[in-house]
Amino acid sequence: MKIAEKLSAALKIRHSRGADYLAINISYEPLMKLTWFDANAWLWEAGGCRILVDPWLLGDLVFANSPWLVKGIRPQPVDIPPDIDLILLSQGLADHAHPETLGQLDKSIPVVASVDGAAIAKKLGYQSVTVAAHGEVNTLAGVEIRTFTGAVVGPTKRENAYVLTFLSTGIRLYYEPHGYPDVAHLQDFVENAGPVDVVISPMADITLMGVAPVIRGAAVATQIAKLLKPQVMLPTAEDGQVIYEGLLAPVLSRTGGAEELRSQIKIAGNGTQVIQPISGELIELDLQPQTVLP
Numbered sequence: 001m002k003i004a005e006k007l008s009a010a011l012k013i014r015h016s017r018g019a020d021y022l023a024i025n026i027s028y029e030p031l032m033k034l035t036w037f038d039a040n041a042w043l044w045e046a047g048g049c050r051i052l053v054d055p056w057l058l059g060d061l062v063f064a065n066s067p068w069l070v071k072g073i074r075p076q077p078v079d080i081p082p083d084i085d086l087i088l089l090s091q092g093l094a095d096h097a098h099p100e101t102l103g104q105l106d107k108s109i110p111v112v113a114s115v116d117g118a119a120i121a122k123k124l125g126y127q128s129v130t131v132a133a134h135g136e137v138n139t140l141a142g143v144e145i146r147t148f149t150g151a152v153v154g155p156t157k158r159e160n161a162y163v164l165t166f167l168s169t170g171i172r173l174y175y176e177p178h179g180y181p182d183v184a185h186l187q188d189f190v191e192n193a194g195p196v197d198v199v200i201s202p203m204a205d206i207t208l209m210g211v212a213p214v215i216r217g218a219a220v221a222t223q224i225a226k227l228l229k230p231q232v233m234l235p236t237a238e239d240g241q242v243i244y245e246g247l248l249a250p251v252l253s254r255t256g257g258a259e260e261l262r263s264q265i266k267i268a269g270n271g272t273q274v275i276q277p278i279s280g281e282l283i284e285l286d287l288q289p290q291t292v293l294p
């Protein structure tokens with residue numbers, strides 16, 4: 001939509017009684033609003049739909065009941081955002097399907113999740129849980145959710161990546177939090193359906209003692225930029241205000257990041273804009289969807 005159309009669509013003319021002037025309020029909604037709450041917790045808003053993603057908003061982050069190993073601490077809890085239409089979980093591990101946070105949310109909110117994430121949501125009493133299998137398409141709350149394979153979490157196990165299409169506007173978003181793109185299927189998708197507008201993917205590598213990669217961001221983010229041709233890319237899986245404690249915390253090392261990626265993308269000649277989110281601050285994206293839906 002052109003600016004002029006946007007203005008006329010949103011133009012509200014209020015006639016002030018007794019006054020000899022017209023008060024004109026001009027406001028318009030950006031196509032997408034994103035808020036990051038550290039780690040992989042996101043609120044995405046588009047086409048009138050509010051999606052809470054991999055929410056860890058309160059309490060500590062502990063894996064396998066072993067806080068001595070690694071424990072993520074939030075200096076202060078995040079207020080649970082109201083009016084959530086959908087909860088989207090990419091993985092079943094606690095940094096994505098955080099039991100304490102999910103326990104506090106309204107169990108009537110529909111959940112779309114990976115197999116492991118869905119098991120946790122069901123156990124906590126969620127009434128509507130959709131298991132998003134690889135290759136599947138689910139449409140809920142005006143959003144088409146296409147599931148791709150995501151992170152490797154075991155010898156044979158892959159978690160989920162998603163491409164969301166907000167059907168009222170056609171704007172598209174890709175999300176995968178560990179840096180494991182499903183290259184062949186994503187390539188097929190872009191060839192058939194067109195590019196993705198917004199990409200949320202890690203941009204830093206987090207390695208354990210410099211050997212085993214935990215999160216692959218630096219190299220993979222450039223590959224994803226070439227593959228999906230997004231207008232905007234944002235990093236996920238960063239610490240923000242979170243502090244890590246425990247045996248493994250000092251050996252988790254981080255390299256790369258949004259700054260480094262920005263220069264790589266420039267070198268690659270891609271027009272993609274890299275935005276570094278600030279924890280809890282709203283990002284408004286006023287984009288023109290790259291693909292027109294039929």
Ligand SMILES: [Zn+2]
Binds near residue numbers: 095178
């Ligand atoms: Zn994770």
